[in-house]
Amino acid sequence: MLYVQDIKRLLGRRDGNFGITTALVLPILVGVAGLAVDTANLSLSQRQLQEATDASALAVSTALANGVADETSGKALGLDFLSGQIAGIAGSTAAAAAKKAATVSITTTTTSSGKSFVVNVVSSMPVTLTPLSALIAGNTMTVAAASKTTSGSGTTKNGISIELVLDASSSMAGDTTTQNGTKCAIYLLGICIGTQPAYYSKIDALKIAAAKLFDSLDKYDPNTRYVRSGAISYTSSIKGQSPMAWGTTNARDHVKNIVIAANNGTDATAAMKTANANIAKNLYGTDTESVEQAKKLNTSSDRIIVLMTDGDMTGDTSSWVSKLDQSVRDECSNAKAAGIKIYTVAFMAPDKGQALLKFCASSDSNYYEPNTMDALTSAFSSIGEAATKSTSRLTN
Numbered sequence: 001m002l003y004v005q006d007i008k009r010l011l012g013r014r015d016g017n018f019g020i021t022t023a024l025v026l027p028i029l030v031g032v033a034g035l036a037v038d039t040a041n042l043s044l045s046q047r048q049l050q051e052a053t054d055a056s057a058l059a060v061s062t063a064l065a066n067g068v069a070d071e072t073s074g075k076a077l078g079l080d081f082l083s084g085q086i087a088g089i090a091g092s093t094a095a096a097a098a099k100k101a102a103t104v105s106i107t108t109t110t111t112s113s114g115k116s117f118v119v120n121v122v123s124s125m126p127v128t129l130t131p132l133s134a135l136i137a138g139n140t141m142t143v144a145a146a147s148k149t150t151s152g153s154g155t156t157k158n159g160i161s162i163e164l165v166l167d168a169s170s171s172m173a174g175d176t177t178t179q180n181g182t183k184c185a186i187y188l189l190g191i192c193i194g195t196q197p198a199y200y201s202k203i204d205a206l207k208i209a210a211a212k213l214f215d216s217l218d219k220y221d222p223n224t225r226y227v228r229s230g231a232i233s234y235t236s237s238i239k240g241q242s243p244m245a246w247g248t249t250n251a252r253d254h255v256k257n258i259v260i261a262a263n264n265g266t267d268a269t270a271a272m273k274t275a276n277a278n279i280a281k282n283l284y285g286t287d288t289e290s291v292e293q294a295k296k297l298n299t300s301s302d303r304i305i306v307l308m309t310d311g312d313m314t315g316d317t318s319s320w321v322s323k324l325d326q327s328v329r330d331e332c333s334n335a336k337a338a339g340i341k342i343y344t345v346a347f348m349a350p351d352k353g354q355a356l357l358k359f360c361a362s363s364d365s366n367y368y369e370p371n372t373m374d375a376l377t378s379a380f381s382s383i384g385e386a387a388t389k390s391t392s393r394l395t396n
Contacts, residue, residue, distance in 0.1 A: 050145040052085035057121040061151035064117040078104035098125040159293040159301030163275040167309040168233040173260040175199040178373035205373040209380040214248040216384025234271035235264035265314040272331035280338040308345040312352045332360035
């Protein structure tokens, strides 16, 4: 009874209300402040876990596609890879907990054309909270992530929709350093009495090199079920083009028949804009290439542009024009944002042309800088091999 009276007297005193209120509310305020700090931490940890999970799924898919793992070893690889990634993020304790909690599932489908693999990785890891948050939320919270990838082995293939965007300006009539027989240097009474070396022109070299790329595509798809191709030749505007079509015949013929005319400058803006519009995917899968690829049961298809030039963006002038250079960069950025992979070839190009194509390439390894005919042929062969190489891809 005495304690009850003491409490009543305490509550009845006005001079202590602030202290009592503070004592009651302060832990809550501190906890809320701690949660605000940890919210950013949790968001970062979740993103890092998602990246680690994606990397783990891709590693397993690639190993399965390359035949260096089966389902059993693939699952072990996925867990080990995930653990290694998380150890670098959150330390060995979190890595061990994540490995124990994670699951790796592999679905293998075998058909007459090869095997396809779907890999699912689900992961979680504890994140230690600050002491402030621990007052109301406990010492740890768990973040989670999931990733799904597809890959294939044997003759399982993806669709490919590829556009070649090729320089056909006047400078392409210039010589390479590769000799091509001889030509008459001195005539006397209509009779050649002296010869000199003749050289392949840049456009001749390009036609030979592009044929190597088309050969790679044909080898990948001898029955025209996977590859759709087109070609756009440009000067200061679009010179000509072959529409996207199954196989390589139309695009190959277009390149073979390019004729170089005098007094034509260089501007790839319209050509890149058109190539992008021709092959970019839309959100609904109703774009032309998605529809055409789906007709042959290609549920996924790579979109590729090969951009080649031997010079600067000059337009109809005789010198580099910054505005045109920037407009090509903008079109390259638009294409990359649309999920198009860009390979670039700066053939015997000056510095500004090289800088532009370095920017436009999807990666450093997608940029080529050949200065000889042999190097140009090698570049296009390499692009063909890269374009037709089976890859693992994230699907969520």
